[in-house]
Amino acid sequence: MEMEMEMDIPAAEELEWLESNALLAEEGEEDDEYAVDQEGDTAAADYYDVESGVDEQLLLQGRSSSDDFNHQTTKKRLWSAEIDGSSIFDGGVNLVEGRGTKRIALREEDEDWLRYSPKKDTETAVSVEEIVDDPLPDVFAEDKILSRFATDIDGDCMPVTAPSGERVYAKMSTGGISGLHERSIAWKPERGLLLETISTLSEKVEQEALAKALKDSLGSTDQATSPKAHLVDEQLWVEKYAPNSFKELLSDERTNREVLLWLKQWDSSVFGSQIRATEDDVLSALRLHSSVVQHKRFVGNRSFFQENRGPLSNHNLKTPNILNGEEKNFKGTPELRSRKSMTNHPPEHKVLLLCGPPGLGKTTLAHIAAKHCGYRVVEINASDDRSASTIESKILDVIQMNSVMPDAKPKCLVIDEIDGALGEGKGAVDVILKMISAEKKSSADKENVVHEPRSGKALSKRGHKAAVLSRPVICICNDVYAPALRALRQVAKVHAFVLPTVSRVVNRLKFICLKEGFRTSTSALSALAEYTDCDIRSCLNTLQFLNKKKEALNILEIGSQVVGRKDMSRSAFDVWKEVFQKRKLKGDRKSIIDCSKHDAFDSLYSLISNRSEYELTMDGIHENFLWLSYHDPMMRKTVKCLDMLGVSDSFVQYVFRTQHMSLHAYQPPIAITMSRLIAQVEKPNIEWPRTFHRCRTLLMEKKESLRTWLSKISPLISRHLSIKSFVEDVVSPLLYILSPPTLKPVALHLLSEREKDDLCQLVDTMVSFSITYKNSKPDPLDKTPKYGATTDTLPLTLDPPVHDYVNFKDYQSEHYGLSGPMKQILVHEVDKRRILRESTGKNVNLDSESKGGNPAPANLEVASARNASSVTSYGGESKAKVSSDQRQSGTTKHPISVPDSEKSLSRGLNSKAPGHSKNSSYQSSNFFDRFRKTSSTNSKVSGELLQNAATIARDSRPLIFKYNEGFTNAVKRPVKMCDLLL
Amino acid sequence: MLWVDKYRPRTLDKIIAHEDIAQNLKKLVSEQDCPHLLFYGPTGSGKKTLIMALLKQMFGPGVEKVKLENKTWKVDAGTRTIELELTMLSSTHHVEMNPSDAGFQDRYIVQEIIKEMARNRPIDTKGKKGFKVLVLNEVDKLSREAQHSLRRTMEKYSASCRLILCCNSSSKVTEAVRSRCLNIRVNAPTEEQIIRVLEFIGKKENLQVPPAFAARIAAQSNRNLRRAILSFETCRVQQYPFTTNQTLPPLDWEQYVSEIASDIMKEQSPKRLFAVRGKIYELLVNCIPPEIILKKLLSELLKKLDSELKHEVCHWAAYYEHRMRLGQKAIFHIEAFVAKFMSIYKAFLIATFG
Structure with missing residues (x-):
């Protein structure tokens, strides 16, 4: 722009000097050299800012310039010949002054110049008319201020030389001049730039007062930033310079805006519709200014400077507007969404979760944003009692307070450090979750009554369920992955804080240092910021500490100067990354490499030891290191690494056993050794080590299931089976034995004798x-189609999943799978046998009791009976030439199949009715079994097997009653019990 | 019921595999008293069978009437109370338990529970058998502390209680405990003994057993009687009229280990090591003890190895097994052994074939 061109024309130093002096004269307050420095930076921006807002001033200026024309023509004749040079110079002066006050005037002049003298920068070719027409600056209004002759000027003066060589003398301004100016305002407002300046000044004072009043009404206090405050108090800088308004926030712009947007979404439900109406007005009005605001925000990041500039900048003129404008602008992009949500409910995420490392200003942001949106902040932090009941009552307070005091601001709950204590923090999380779920339920209930007026709805909500979240809740945590927050994470809107840029932090620090009169350099500050990872809290504390000690911040000794170095614990992933990834070396020089190696060791050591979960660290290394592409043809590095892991493992075990925790200090070097061996430059692809823990839990599960299974087996067998010997020796043969390939799935009576015998033995084993076998769900992970999936829908699998123990990955076992029908038969037979066995056990007990004093224990009997049964069952079976017809008749005869032991006994043994004794060949062996059991017991006593058994059995009259509904299609006929019992 | 259990000898007289030990034991308890006993020997050699037969010899058939209890014990350990759950089999005369199930808390079991039981004399004593027997399994897995607390108990309550300890390796039982017991080493049965057992079963089952077939089973069983009988029964189920060269079904996990071994022999690289790791995890998950994996892996590798490497490989296997016992995570050490083997083998291959 041409203005910039003009700025180049006068000698820079002179102008600067003039400017400062003039300013000094005009405005007594302007003593802050810092602000002067800043002014240059922001001048251009200010220029644009103001441009559009002050039309009436333009008009005024236009008029005054025309007045000037008349007025000045008389004056200028004095030195019309050489005016060319000085006019340019005056333009410069004008510019300078204008910059200090209002740019508008200057702008107007510039335009005039442009109109009249397009070549004004080529100073030689300026015609006389142009000079005359030139609206000369008001500096010349007073004769004595600027003159060609030093003698014309009272008091101090100084020479000013124009680029053309023309020299004039300028009067050194004193306070009197400004007084003169002020006096002249009253009479002659049209007299030119100086008057303008004064009027602007007074305007500014007014605006400032207005802005301050506005700000106060918003609830923020200006005291902390007031420069006088620091002289007396001992406040922490952190608190003193805490941001007071939204614009001052140092955190990431995006995050700030999102938080604000989220809070704004509550407006409709919290404030009701009136507020919304005004908001809409403001919104539409301010959309016009959106471009202005956009420009504004380039500097807005450092807006605290501008705020502070106070009267010098006219920025404060527009502060209220800009505040609104900005906040509207934050809503700019998602405007539609927020509009929509305004008409409905509070936002879909009831809870906002802010997370990020300490010292970035999360708490500050929450407070500021809530204040900004017109809430009163209720904070619950780790120092409060955070049990579930307390929190609940607090939240209820927050909700209900509004109805009690309608004029008060609604409240916003900020729960700080929610990830802190697991036990108590959990209470808070639970309460919030409960409220959210209650909300969901109620909203589901009210889906059809959504259209009723909002206020009524709010009321009814409160009426229906007390515990519904109707105010914004902001939760703050450091570690978003804390286990306590797992549930909350799913329902809350999560915002992760990002680190602010170093330059931003440094700017703020610089500002504060200036305020405090603490001498620093930018480089030192940025080193400090980097050292603390942009943790502004620790930066400020450090600076204040140094200030107190009257020490300067030293770049080289930051390490020793920063007192409270944060104990940074990084995530496990960071640790693994550091281990696996080589640092890139910046220089190639030997010394640097040595030095950096040393550094790398130190940093890695502190990193790992700060992390302190050595087992996890080692697991991660173990899981991932084989995927690194380190050069290792002979596997030596791999061996070494695994050796180191082994050492670490024995360390852990040793420490665990002896509780010598101090030995843990030797863990990091182990990891560092490995890092030296295998670290690569490229980025490693790290996965969380799951395998080991998955295996461990699986192992536990399997062991547990084995144990429960073994406890179900009769102790006679299980005492000889430890888990170890089971998996080692027994499983594979057992599976073979359980699935004999010779067994055919045919009806039982079609089996040959030997097959029956086999089946009997198989069932017995099972x-x-x-x-x-039981129906199992079709498991996608089930890799053994052999044991399942043979039948239609639900395959039968072994009930304690014994086959799983040989079911290795990528391994095909050679076990033969039984067919589905065969399994069905087996299931049936096993059930039958089990019932029989249980009842037999009872009978035997009865027997022994009735016998009186026969000490034969049950288990022994069972055992010996088994021995006997296998031998004797052949005999039984040979007798059992049962045709199917006979069986049928047997069942018809006993519709409730009541196996009668005496009958079978007497018939079987005395061979009275050899064909009739059994209902089925299979069952027959059971009866036989049972008979043998009782008999064999007695055979110990008597030795006379058959006779004895018969008598005992008859004495005890054992009875087995099994009714299979729908099992028979025979004719039912009532039978007397005594017929069955002989 | 499997043949293993069906034909398990129940009295000392019927024992086939370790007749001499059985006879000695019989003589021992015929004096109506016995010292503390420590049975040790490899798995499948018949320790448990001997113990049960011995108990029966001492107390008669009453010991076979056992009940299974799953009891929760509350142990007062200084400041806190520890709850321990322990499964035990008990008859009127004896109690069987496996104290190492409690893991690192086994000390409390020994200190409190065993002492408690040892203190109580059986009620129905008739003068001479005034003691009850505690059978402790897997004593070698007891922690050192537990074993130390055991030794005092053994002396103090020896009047009312006899301990029968059972373990695989006496070297893991402390000297002190060993010296308080009568140590009975139960060898793995010889192949002849195994053949005799198989023939006995064959006779009982009315089977024709070709002698060569029995010998094959015995040879393959690794002198483990349980395994021999099980594979005998498996063969019976698979194919009855036995033929001499019938295939003996392999054990699945052993098969798997030999697959791993051939994997290792085929390629030696970190990637292959990763694959091997997955397979070892599979084995570990299925409750196969890591020592056994390592041992089997070694023997599988040795089969395929050049004889000049065997010594070194064995050395490293022993080295890593030792480290495995010192540590917790068996996978680290098994893997380290595999890596070491790969390294050695690769160097050997390069040296030999260039």
């Missing part, structure tokens, strides 16, 4: 090991 029962004694308490194994059966």
Whole structure:
């Protein structure tokens, strides 16, 4: 722009000097050299800012300039010949002054110049008319201020030389001049720039007062930033310079805006519709200014400077507007969304979760944003009692207070450090979750009554369920992945804080240092910021501490100067990354490499030891290191690494056993050794080590299931089976035995004798090991189609999943799978046998009791009976030439199939009715079994097997009653019990 | 019921595999008293069978009437109370338990529970058998502390209680405990003994057992009687009229380990090591003890190895097994052994074939 061109024309130093002096004269307050420095930076921006807002001033200026024309023509004749140079110079002066006050005037003049003298910068070719027409600055209004002759000027003066060589003398301004100016305002407002300046000044004073009043009404106090405050108090800088308004926030702009947007979404439900109406007005009005605001925000990041500039800048003129404008602008992009949500409910996420490392200003942001949106902040932090009941009552307070005091501001709950204590923090999380779920339920209930007026709705909500979240809740945590927050994470809107840029932090620090009169350099400050990872809190504390000690911040000794170095614990992933990834070396020089190696060791050491979960660290290394592409043809590095892991493992075990925790100090070097071996430059692809823990839990599960299974097996067998010997020796043969390939799935009576015998033995084995088949859900992970998936829908699998123990990945076992029908048969038979066995056990007990004093224990009997049964069952079976017809008749005869032991006994043994004794060949062996059991017991006593058994059995009259509904299609006929019992 | 259990000898007289030990034991308890006993020997050699037969010899058939209890014990350990759950089998005369199930808290079991039981004399004493027997399994897995607390108990309550300890390796039982017991080493049965057992079962089951077939089973069983009988029964189920060269079904996990071994022999690289790791995890998950994996892996590798490497490989296997016992995470050490083997083998291959 041409203005910039003009700025180049006068000698820079002179102008600067003039400017400062003039300013000094005009405005007594302007003593802050810092602000002067800043002014240059922001001048251009200010220029644009004001441009559009002050039309009436333009008009005024236009008029005054025309007045000037008349007025000045008389004056200028004095030195019309050489005016060319000085006019340019005056333009410069004008510019300078204008910059100090209002740019508008200058702008107007510039335009005039442009109109009249397009070549004004080529100073030689300026015509006389142009000079005359030139609206000369008001500096010349007073004769004595600027003159060609030093003698014309009273008091101090100084020479000013124009680029053309023309020299004039300028009067050194004193306070009297400004007084003169002020006096002249009253009479002659049209007299030119100086008057303008004064009027602007007074205007500014007014605006400032207005802005301050506005600010106060918003609830923020200006005291902390007032420069006088620091002289007396001992406040922490952190508190003193805490941002007071939204614009001053140092945190990331995006995050700030999102938080604000989220809070704004509550407006409709919290404030009701009136507020919304005004908001809309403001919104539409301010959309016009959106471009202005956009420009504004380039500097807005450092807006605290501008705020502070006070009267010098006219920025404060527009502060209220800009505040609104900005906040509207934050809503700019998602405007539609927020509009929509305004008409409905509070936002879909009831809870905002802010997370990020300490010292970035999360709490500050929450407070400021809530204040900014017109809430009163209720904070619950770790120092408060955070049990569930307390929190609940607090939240209820927050909700209900509004109805009690309608004029008060609504409240916003800020729960700080929510990830802190697991036990108590959990209470808070639970309460919030409960409220959210209650909300969901109620909203589901009210889905059809959504259209009723909002106020009524709010009321009814409160009426229906007290515990509904109707005010914004902001939760703050450091570690978003804390286990306590797992549930909250899913329902809350999560915002992760990002680190602010170093330059931003440094700017703020610089400002504060200036305020405090603490001498620093930018480089030192940025080093400090980097050292503390942009933790502004620790930066400020450090600076204040140094200030107190009257020490200067030293770049080289930051490490020793920063007192409270944060104990940074990084995530496990960071640790692994550091271990696996080589640092890139900046220089190639030897010394640097040595030095950096040393540094790398130190940093890695502190990193790992700060992390302090060595087992996890080692697991991660173990899981991932084989995927690194380190050069290792002979596997030596791999061996070494695994050796180191082994050492670490024995360390852990040793420490665990002896509780010598101090030995943990030797863990990091182990990891560093490995890092030296395998670290690569490229980025490693790290996965969380799950395998080991998955294996461990699986192992536990499997062991547990084995143990429960073994406890189900009769102790006679299980005492000889430890888990170890089971998986080692027994499983594979057992599976072979359980699935004999010779077994055919045909009706039982079609089996040959030997097959029946096999089947009988198989069932016996299954029962004694308490194994059966059961329907299993089709498991996608099930890799053994052999044991399942043979039948239509639900495959039958072994009930204690014994086959799983040989089911290795990528391994095909050679076990033969039984067919589905065969399994069905087995299930049936096993059930039958089990019932029989249980009842037999009872009978035997009865027997022994009735016998009186026979000490034969049950288990022994069972055992010996088994021995006997296998031998004797052949005999039984050979007798059992049962045709199917006979069986049928047997069932018809006993519709409730009541196996009668005496009958079978007497018939079987005395061979009275050899064909009739059994209902089925299979069952027959059971009866036989049972008979043998009782008999064999007695055979110990008597030795005369058959006779004895018969008598005992008859004495005790054992009875087995099994009713299979729908099992028979025979004719039912009432039978007397005594017929069955002989 | 499996043949293993069905034909398990129940009295000392019927024992086939360790007749001499059985006879000695019989003589021992015929004096109506016995010292503390420590049975040790490899798995499948018949320790448990001997113990049960011995108990029966001492107390008669009453010991076979056992009940299974799953009791929760509350142990007062100084400041806090520890709850321990322990499964035990008990008859009127004896109690069987496995104290190492309690893991690192086994000390409390020994200190409190065993002492408690040892203190109580059985009620129905008739003068001479005034003691009850505690059978402790897997004593070698007891922690050192537990074993130390055991030794005092053994002396103090020896009037009312006899301990029968059972373990695989006496080297992991402390000297002190060993010296208080009569140590009975139960060898793995010889192949002849195994064949005799198999023939006995064959006779009982009315089977024709070709002698060569029995010998094959015995040879493959690794002198483990349980395994021999199980594979005998498996063969019976698979194919009855036995033929001499019938295939003996392998154990699945052993098969798997040999697959791992051939994987290792095929390629030696970190990637392959990663694959091997996955397979070892599979084995570990299925409750196979890591020592056994390492041992089997070594023997599988040795089969395929050049004889000049065997010594070194064995050395490293022993080295890593030792480290495994010192540590917790068996996978680290098994993997380290595999890596070491790969390294050695690769160097050997390069040296030999260039």
